[in-house]
């Protein structure tokens with residue numbers, strides 16, 4: 001991957017992540033605020049109703065005195081909570097206007113509201129205001145003196161004196177401050193890690209680029225060195241018969257010094273790289289991935305915990321509603337039916353309430369309205385507000401039933417179960433639910449709906465007592481609500497997912513880069529090795545040979561003189577091949593290559609080459625030649641020999657102790673196809689497309705360090721064959737064989 005791509009990817013990715021994260025945070029903030037507003041409204045309504053209830057209970061009338069009648073036409077379809085709330089607003093007004101209660105007790109509302117908010121874990125500074133809805137003027141306020149802004153939620157208003165436009169409301173600043181703080185800390189850590197990931201990626205990219213650059217420089221130096229070598233080496237070869245050993249020694253010393261200079265630079269670079277001990281790829285990937293997963297787990301755990309707490313509150317609320325309805329609509333109705341008529345009508349109205357009743361009756365007579373009605377009566381008890389008014393009412397009804405019913409009226413498990421399921425459904429929780437009736441504290445199960453089991457994945461509500469000494473209790477169970485919890489926090493999980501995906505990609509790129517650095521380092525090592533083997537060693541041999549010959553010590557040993565001369569010739573030829581290849585590649589690059597094409601009969605050429613290879617091969621080589629006598633190509637004879645010797649050379653180099661080289665030639669439709677096949681180590685599929693590139697060498701067992709080379713041979717083959725208007729391809733199976741297929745034109749098509 002290119003440096004620019006990685007850098008662009010990192011910057012775009014980082015910006016995208018920040019955008020997604022910020023978007024997610026803003027969305028989450030709004031969602032939380034909306035949720036907080038709903039919860040605040042609910043608590044505020046309950047607190048308001050209970051405060052008004054307590055105001056009624058402090059009136060100086062005997063228990064059971066009806067002081068107000070709340071009524072509404074049935075066609076308004078008010079639900080119980082709505083009706084209670086409107087009734088409380090009306091009662092607050094009546095208390096002040098008719099019963100001369102002085103003002104509305106804002107402090108009492110404040111303390112009740114605090115308890116309710118604490119119960120649902122809502123924090124933040126609370127302000128309560130009594131204000132004029134028409135002018136907006138604040139008449140009284142308690143708390144931190146907050147103003148509604150984007151950090152605060154405001155409850156709906158509750159009229160305390162509608163005729164004067166007086167209402168109360170609550171404002172809560174940062175209702176989920178702690179959660180927001182925790183999320184910000186986690187976000188900060190994640191962002192920091194993200195920055196570290198991108199930073200290390202950039203650092204590695206930089207070092208990879210500089211490593212590549214230094215290698216390129218080294219390759220260029222090698223190129224110019226090999227080119228420079230061509231003339232002096234040719235001179236040495238041509239001057240061998242003159243036996244001017246002193247000159248030969250001088251020339252080879254100059255070349256050796258030049259080689260040494262390029263080599264020492266390469267060696268220094270390899271050594272420098274060795275000092276910077278490379279990270280273990282395994283350690284980097286394992287540590288990074290474990291880190292990412294740990295952080296992901298912490299994030300998920302935290303968000304799940306918040307979602308779970310909210311779900312718990314919701315389920316508890318639904319179960320309390322089910323309990324309240326079971327008592328009110330089932331047991332209390334049965335209880336009332338068992339009472340003599342008079343006993344259930346023990347309430348006495350005040351003159352005001354009597355007038356109200358008469359008015360309602362008149363309305364009914366005149367217009368036939370169907371009216372729902374509730375009596376507000378005094379009941380001198382101290383309400384501790386440990387439970388909300390709904391549960392308070394439910395417990396009061398239950399106590400009355402338990403102490404006064406002439407026959408036992410038991411809690412109806414089926415009724416509670418179906419109401420509970422209905423309430424859960426209304427709240428969007430569609431999981432299976434059950435109700436358990438058990439003994440307390442032994443928790444021995446008495447009766448139950450569904451299954452008596454409470455699994456680790458199930459959510460259980462708190463116990464609700466069925467009698468005053470709490471020896472019998474009920475609880476609600478929701479089966480495996482995990483899916484719902486995760487769904488409720490999706491907007492937090494989504495940006496998180498994107499972030500971790502990006503981090504994962506960073507780690508992946510990092511590992512790839514470390515791998516690339518490693519293979520470059522190996523490449524540099526191999527390159528140095530090849531320079532020593534293919535340039536320095538032959539030059540050293542030439543210099544040493546010439547030195548001995550120049551000293552004249554071998555004057556009386558002509559056979560040894562011949563041997564030294566042969567060594568010098570062989571080494572110079574070796575150098576010339578290398579240098580010639582480089583020169584030709586440069587010529588091809590510059591478009592300066594001149595081909596002297598002629599018809600070349602292949603069989604004698606190949607037989608001659610095989611013979612020469614057999615002579616110098618370092619291992620056992622079997623040549624099998626499948627070539628018809630007439631098979632020919634139209635090519636530059638020198639270049640063709642070079643191409644084929646390159647392929648045969650590779651077949652011998654990249655094989656095990658013994659090798660079978662099969663060369664086949666055939667003619668087809670004006671083309672001659674020559675295949676060189678060996679049963680050597682093969683070429684891995686993933687690098688097969690690269691081997692024809694300049695300086696590309698395959699890393700892997702048998703391919704490098706042990707075998708010298710500059711990765712120029714196949715590049716030379718490809719370019720020369722293409723210059724002839726032909727093509728080269730490769731087929732291989734790793735560890736089994738390699739087959740190079742060269743196609744060359746049989747004759748040139750000439751235009752007339």
Ligand code: ADP
Nearest residue numbers: 650651654691697698709710711712713714738
């Ligand atoms: P060099 O032999 O100098 O490395 P080449 O350009 O001739 O360079 O070959 C490029 C790479 O292709 C080699 O390094 C070797 O890994 C692979 N290769 C070439 N020929 C064969 C072969 N016959 N069998 C296996 N691998 C081969």
